Amino acid sequence: MAKIKGIELIKDGKRLDGRKPLELREVEMKVGIIPNANGSAMVRFGKTIAVAAVYGPRLLLPKHLQESDKAIVQCRYNMAPFSSDDRVKPGPSRREIEISKVVRQAVEPVLFLENYPKTTIDIFIEIIQADGSTRVASVNAASLALADAGVPMRDLVIALSGGKINGTLILDLNGLEDNNCEADMPMAFTANKKEITLLQMDGELQPEEIKKLMKEMFKAGEEIYKMQVKALKDRYSE
């Protein structure tokens, strides 16, 4: 998605894809989609599709990487070459390395790592299609995949993006908005305790705007939480 000079992203209170400022795209979640994985999930926000698989806790090799008193979490966020307008070159880019780290840190706080010494919990995320907000789709998918794997969790982790276009605060940025917005702020938090486990921002926002946006994101997060719970229930009521 290209940067377009002077593009008007919001007209008469509606975004270019017809959404109201605080409206999410169509969200779809499905749990248990990869039979080989201990846990897996697909999360779609509009055209953005993230697939996550969890393997483990399993013995970590080589041995020198093991922690004697806890498990470690290894996470890889990877974009499929065909997922974007321009082909994404295979191999980890700097962006993917950073996102892998923040996604890992978004879910780590809810895990009981001390219960599984010397092991690894591997979270692999593939972005099948990218249209903005891929890292938050990834966090939701990772949260569901961990739950599906039966890894004990303190809480589910909810994630969504917020931002600002043409002076208006919005939720769930698509690719075009992501590239032309005044600010972009992805956030993840634990569903019940509301602890923020991922927070990034780039653009221009006043401290007051950040407060206001976070409030709306917590509100919309309730919906995403319900969807996560439903996706998990659907998986086990089949």
Added chain:
Amino acid sequence: MRASYILKLIEKNERIDGRKLDEFRPISIEKDIIEKAEGSARVRLGKTDVIAGIKMEIEAPFPDTPNEGVLKTNAEFAPIAHPDFIPGPPSEDATELARVVDRGIRESNSIDLEKLCLVEGEKVWGVFIDIHIINHDGNLIDASALASLAALTTAKVPKYEDGKIVRGEYVGKLPLLHTPINITVSRILDKYVVDLNREEEDIADAWLSIAVREDGYICSMQKGGNKGLSVKNVDEMIELAVKKSKELRKLL
């Protein structure tokens, strides 16, 4: 043992080196230290020591911004700086640091990139910020961001003649519009602490790195650490970062 001692002190609002919780170590900024570079600066925060150098090269512009220069930031955790730093491709932390510093400068529109176009759609100036860690004693992000900004303020645009860069001759200063200052606020025992040294970093629960522009706008944020932050934490951390950014900006 040492960690529990540091925690005990923090509980009493004290630190191992005698600082207040919201106090930086002595900051030194040396500018123009590398003659070969178009701009450079060395920043020391206590024992943390970082050099940022600016090199300018001719680049092709991005297709969607054909008349703007390009900015690239890279960080190297050279093995000279700490026993944990090993030679090889940039680590996850080095990659994150470079991207956080880059975002602070990019998103605040710090550099007037439109003034760096040579031939629209074909040739523009590339501004390369390279960060080299000389000694690591904590708070590498703030030190690197400050060194990068200080280096940018010294940077000059080389002469460009007959399709070639004439090294050592300049046409003017690199056009700068804003001065974003990055402040990383950490939470230890529900207290906010700035400018952590290496030992303090090991016991911090979580941190939030915040780039503040001179007009009070927040231009980038990055959360790190193993624990979560409450909304109140975030609000108060931003408030502290805004305050500290004003102090640091005066040193430029």
